[in-house]
Amino acid sequence: MALSNSQYDAIMREYGKQQMENQHSQEARKKEIYQKVPAVKELEAEIAERSVACARKLLEGNQEAIYELREKLADLKEQKALLIKAAGYSDDYLELHYRCKDCRDTGWVDGHKCHCFLRAQMKLLYAQSNLERVLEQENFDHLTFQYYDNSQIIPEIGMTNADYMRRVVKSCMEFAQNFDSHQDNLLFTGSTGVGKTFLTNCIARKLMDTYHSVIYFSASDLFEVFSRNKFDYDQAEEMKDTYRYILDCDLLIIDDLGTELNNSFTSSQLFYCINERMNMNRSTIISTNLSLTQLRDSYTDRVTSRIMRYRIIPLYGRDIRLLKR
Secondary structure (H helix, E strand, O other): OOOOOOHHHHHHHHHHHHHHHHHHHHHHHHHHHHHHEEEEEEEHHHHHHHHHHHHHHHHHHHHHHHHEEEEEEHHHHHHHHHHHHHOOOOOOOOOOOOOOOOOOOOEEOOEEOOOOHHHHHHHHHHOOOOHHHHHHHOHHOOOOOOOOOOOEEEEEEEHHHHHHHHHHHHHHHHHHOOOOOOOEEEEEEEOOOOOOOHHHHHEEEEEEEHHEEEEEEEEEHHHHHHHHHOOOOOHEEEEEEEHHHHHHOEEEEEEOOOOOOOOOOHHHHHHHHHHHHHHOEEEEEEEEOOHHHHHHHHHHHHHHHHHHHOOEEEEEOOHHHHOOO
């Protein structure tokens, strides 16, 4: 997940472009206001003149004059605000407008990368990784039901697997469509090759297309990040960013839970991760080959109690990859 110098520079160039765009937009708004309300330009000139005088008096140590100047400045600014409002504009119309108000389009807040920088970082890394190519094929537009049986009723669900999968896919599409208005977590269960990863990729692609931050980890890779964050004291800043982003991203996908080496450390870290994301109303999708009983046997009560709050979607059928051959 580390950024190279060129990748970092590419992101910062985008922030530079955004800052220039902000300034150009502000100048255009000023020009518009000056044409419609010329008195605003005159007030701004007087405010600038008074501000310079105030600074001069401050250097001279003349406190009495400073108080008078400040009162006059406040009066001029109030007149300006009233004129702008009377013309039908918002109070901040002449101010700089930012795409991200938290960092003011600098990418940094209090010496740390802003959430918008982390999103840009992950988007860039995805664009240069194999995952983007995977999502070009594994998405709702390429989904087909031809490999799901439509002849036999599955007793557990009372319908054919093809009909059931149509219902599941509809639910997954609604999950993506309602993502901003309805926080939810999904647990896909089922044997190898029944479509768990494909469905999570479909959801990921849909959300990434709408500029949501999505991060995907296999269970083993996820716990590797947790381990390095905990025990590698010389870790790079990018690894710390990755750990933070696992907790903060809009959607976290944990694939193949149960394939990792399970111990007290992994259980405690998994609990912290899913519990923290629940508390922050961040959505998580987990896929696993384990049954619900096996999940309860493999993880602590605290972990399973959280996972059992997810919307559980069991998948059935034969290994699709074998059928395609």
